[in-house]
Structures are given as structure tokens and as C-alpha cells.
Amino acid sequence: MLSLDTIVAPATPPGEGGVGIVRLSGPRAVDFLGTTFRGNTTITRMESHRLYYGKLFNSDEERVDEVLAVIMRAPRSYTGEDVVEIHCHGGTQILRSVLDLFLKAGARMAGPGEFTQRAFLNGRLDLAQAEAVIGVIKARSERASRVALDQLDGHLSQKIYKFSEQLKQSLALLEAHIDFPDDEVGALDLPGLLAPLRKISLQVDTLVGSFDVGRVLREGVNVLILGRPNVGKSSLMNAILGESRAIVNEIAGTTRDTLEEQLVLAGFPVRLVDAAGVRDTDDPVEQEGVRRAREKAAVADLVLMVVDGSCPLTGQDILALELCRPDNTLVVVNKSDQAQNCDLERLVGFPCRVSVSAKYSLGLDDLSEAILGLLKGGAASSEGEEGVVVTERRHRDALLLTKAALKELLASAEDSAPLECLAMDLREALSALGLITGETTPDEILDQIFSQFCVGK
Numbered sequence: 001m002l003s004l005d006t007i008v009a010p011a012t013p014p015g016e017g018g019v020g021i022v023r024l025s026g027p028r029a030v031d032f033l034g035t036t037f038r039g040n041t042t043i044t045r046m047e048s049h050r051l052y053y054g055k056l057f058n059s060d061e062e063r064v065d066e067v068l069a070v071i072m073r074a075p076r077s078y079t080g081e082d083v084v085e086i087h088c089h090g091g092t093q094i095l096r097s098v099l100d101l102f103l104k105a106g107a108r109m110a111g112p113g114e115f116t117q118r119a120f121l122n123g124r125l126d127l128a129q130a131e132a133v134i135g136v137i138k139a140r141s142e143r144a145s146r147v148a149l150d151q152l153d154g155h156l157s158q159k160i161y162k163f164s165e166q167l168k169q170s171l172a173l174l175e176a177h178i179d180f181p182d183d184e185v186g187a188l189d190l191p192g193l194l195a196p197l198r199k200i201s202l203q204v205d206t207l208v209g210s211f212d213v214g215r216v217l218r219e220g221v222n223v224l225i226l227g228r229p230n231v232g233k234s235s236l237m238n239a240i241l242g243e244s245r246a247i248v249n250e251i252a253g254t255t256r257d258t259l260e261e262q263l264v265l266a267g268f269p270v271r272l273v274d275a276a277g278v279r280d281t282d283d284p285v286e287q288e289g290v291r292r293a294r295e296k297a298a299v300a301d302l303v304l305m306v307v308d309g310s311c312p313l314t315g316q317d318i319l320a321l322e323l324c325r326p327d328n329t330l331v332v333v334n335k336s337d338q339a340q341n342c343d344l345e346r347l348v349g350f351p352c353r354v355s356v357s358a359k360y361s362l363g364l365d366d367l368s369e370a371i372l373g374l375l376k377g378g379a380a381s382s383e384g385e386e387g388v389v390v391t392e393r394r395h396r397d398a399l400l401l402t403k404a405a406l407k408e409l410l411a412s413a414e415d416s417a418p419l420e421c422l423a424m425d426l427r428e429a430l431s432a433l434g435l436i437t438g439e440t441t442p443d444e445i446l447d448q449i450f451s452q453f454c455v456g457k
């Protein structure tokens with residue numbers, strides 16, 4: 001698909017910066033540069049993928065900015081079309097003026113994600129790769145960006161194409177036996193046909209499983225710090241962050257609202273939330289805090305349930321504990337610097353425990369290790385097939401559809417169903433795989449995906 005119009009947008013975020021970039025793509029991009037740019041080299045002699053210094057002028061011959069310009073000629077460009085990028089000064093007004101020059105020349109303002117959409121439509125990227133572009137931009141940890149870059153490189157797509165290729169071969173074989181009687185193509189080796197499909201079904205399963213890690217990498221882990229007032233939740237949050245953000249106060253129940261902090265723990269982006277103290281109270285502000293803590297505990301990936309190791313458990317500790325699930329709760333026994341006098345044996349069913357002193361920053365390495373252990377246990381540390389991680393819910397859903405179709409096929413084969421039925425299931429599995437790479441994705445879903453991009457990408 002080659003576009004008729006030429007689009008333009010700032011490629012750098014709004015605000016002030018050293019450099020601002022305006023990007024054009026389309027058949028007239030180079031022409032538009034020619035009408036405004038004056039440098040030592042004329043536009044026609046400019047080499048592709050080389051920066052040239054010059055000045056931009058408007059139609060009144062007034063200088064707009066001093067810039068560097070680069071032409072990236074089709075098809076060796078991001079969109080597959082002629083692309084021009086202008087590196088100008090990074091000021092709001094300058095960027096606006098440069099943009100205006102090209103809009104006046106006849107370019108159209110690009111919609112969100114339109115450059116990437118063109119790259120997809122021109123076959124420069126498949127849909128999974130295009131989605132990875134957002135993943136790379138939005139990555140909040142090194143590990144998340146590595147996984148997104150792998151997806152952009154096509155690691156996931158290659159897997160999907162490999163599956164599709166196998167399914168297409170099996171389908172061709174089936175159709176040959178449907179179309180021609182046995183005596184022409186020989187008897188169908190059904191076990192031979194099913195074996196690779198069984199293998200694919202298992203591989204699809206592994207990929208689906210990798211979404212647990214993928215989701216966490218993409219969205220981050222929600223870690224909730226929970227416990228009755230005064231056990232040291234704020235102190236723990238501060239100790240973990242290594243800075244004094246949360247308010248530490250000796251009066252019970254001072255951490256009324258929830259406080260949130262972002263950090264990276266062993267490559268996982270983590271959102272650390274300090275919940276309000278949990279206890280029965282008549283204070284309406286506190287009750288609201290408790291209600292919120294209850295809600296947060298229900299959706300947290302991990303709960304750090306803090307107790308005071310220096311004194312016996314109270315009814316309030318037990319109340320807080322009742323909000324927790326044993327499989328995602330780490331009991332943090334705080335105040336290890338003091339004589340220990342806590343009846344921890346009452347915490348039956350909560351085997352994950354670690355002893356720390358938030359105040360004196362003791363035991364924090366053990367804490368990190370225990371948190372990671374739980375995250376890995378819960379979010380299945382294993383990456384999928386050959387390190388491929390599924391990060392998009394949409395891809396996970398398509399893989400589940402693929403798996404369901406293959407399961408149906410294997411069950412039908414078991415029941416000696418007609419070959420037409422098996423072929424139908426295979427077509428369904430193929431179509432589900434095509435949703436990931438974009439071959440069978442409906443237009444409205446495509447529009448929805450690209451509308452999540454920022455303008456200029």
C-alpha cells in the first residue's frame with residue numbers, strides 16, 4: 001500500500017529540549033523539504049540516510065530555524081515510504097513553526113501511530129512487531145525493554161510463522177485426502193499428521209504460560225505493604241526505597257492514605273503501595289483507609305504483611321492477616337533489632353517469612369530475595385519457548401484460541417471424525433495465529449491498536 005498523502009508530526013515530546021525532531025512520511029516529503037530548506041547541497045543531490053546542515057525559510061523568506069535534515073528514501077525507511085526528519089531546536093514555538101511550514105506546504109498532520117501503521121501496511125513490520133514499538137517506548141525496566149526489543153526483532157512473530165507453516169502443511173495434506181480418494185494419494189497417516197500438531201499445542205501452552213511474566217514486565221508488579229498501625233510499614237517502605245518519602249510517625253494510625261512508589265527489583269518494575277493501617281475503628285478516615293487496603297490486598301500480586309517481632313500478635317494483626325492469601329503473602333517480622341517476643345506459631349498457613357529491622361535497614365537483602373522468590377514462583381519465572389515472552393493480552397488470547405482449536409482437532413481425530421472437521425479446526429487455529437501477526441486482524445482492532453500510540457510514532 002503506498003499512501004497518496006504526506007503526513008507530518010513532531011517525533012519528540014512536547015516541552016523544551018536540546019533537539020526537537022519533526023518527521024514527514026509520504027510521496028511528497030522530499031518535495032516539501034525542498035521548498036523550505038537551504039543548505040550547501042541541493043535537495044536533489046542529498047544522499048539518503050545522511051544528515052545535512054541548513055536553514056528553514058518560510059514563504060516570506062523569513063528564517064524559521066537552523067537545522068539538520070535527513071532524507072530516508074523508500075523503501076529503506078521506518079514507514080517504507082520517503083521519510084524526512086528535521087532536527088531543529090527543541091522549543092515549543094520552534095517546533096510549532098517548523099510543523100506549520102510543512103502543514104502550509106500541503107502535508108497533513110499525522111494521527112496517533114500513523115507512521116507505525118504505515119510501516120505495518122507497507123510490510124516493514126508485522127502487527128506483533130508494531131505493538132512491540134509501544135512496548136519499547138513504555139518499558140519501565142531493563143528486562144521489560146529487552147523483551148519488547150526481542151519482540152520488535154520478530155522473535156515472537158517467527159515462532160508464530162513457524163507454527164502457521166506447520167499448520168498449513170498439515171492442512172494441505174488433509175485437503176489432498178479430502179479432495180482425492182484414498183487410492184490416488186495413498187492412505188492418510190493420521191498419527192503422522194497429528195504428531196507435529198500435538199507438539200505445537202504444547203509449545204503454544206508454554207507461550208501462554210509466559211504471559212504471567214510478560215504481564216508483570218509490562219504492567220509491573222503490585223506489592224502491597226500491609227499490617228496494623230505501628231508495626232513499621234512506613235519505615236519498611238522507606239528502607240526499601242532508601243529514601244524518606246512515606247511519613248514515619250509514632251502516633252498509631254498516621255499512615256492514613258495509601259502511598260505509592262515505583263522501583264525496579266531484579267528487572268521487574270514494581271509498584272510499592274503502603275496501605276493504611278488495618279484495624280477496627282470508628283474514625284471515618286481510617287475506615288475508608290481500611291476499606292481501600294482490603295481492596296488493594298485483593299488485587300495485589302504480592303503482599304508484605306508486616307508484624308512487630310518485639311511483641312505478641314494482636315487482634316488487629318489477625319484482622320490484617322485475614323485480608324491475605326498464603327500463596328502471595330510474605331510475612332515480614334519487623335524490629336529484629338529488639339528482643340523478639342512474637343508468637344509467630346499463630347501464623348499457621350503463612351510459611352513465607354523474613355526477619356528485618358526497617359529502622360536499622362537489617363535483613364533487606366533477605367527480604368529482596370524472598371520477594372523475588374515469591375514473584376518467580378507465582379509469576380512462573382520460566383520464559384516461554386526459547387526465551388520468547390508474550391506480553392500482550394491480545395496475543396495471549398489469540399494463543400488460547402489456537403490452543404482450543406487444536407484441542408478440538410485432536411479430540412475429533414480421536415473420535416474418528418470426518419477429515420472435513422479436522423480441516424475446519426486447523427483453519428480456525430491458523431486464523432487465530434494470524435490475529436497475532438495481523439494477517440487476520442479486523443480493521444477496527446488494527447485502528448484500536450494504533451490509536452494507543454503517540455502522535456509522531
Ligand code: GDP
Pocket residue numbers: 227228229230231232233234235236247248249250252253254255277334335336337338356357358359360
Ligand atoms: P506504621 O504505622 O506501620 O507505618 O509504622 P511506622 O513505620 O510509622 O513505625 C512505627 C514506629 O515503629 C516508629 O516509632 C518507628 O520508628 C518504629 N520502628 C519501625 N521499624 C522499626 C524497627 O525495625 N525497629 C525498631 N526498634 N523500631 C521500629
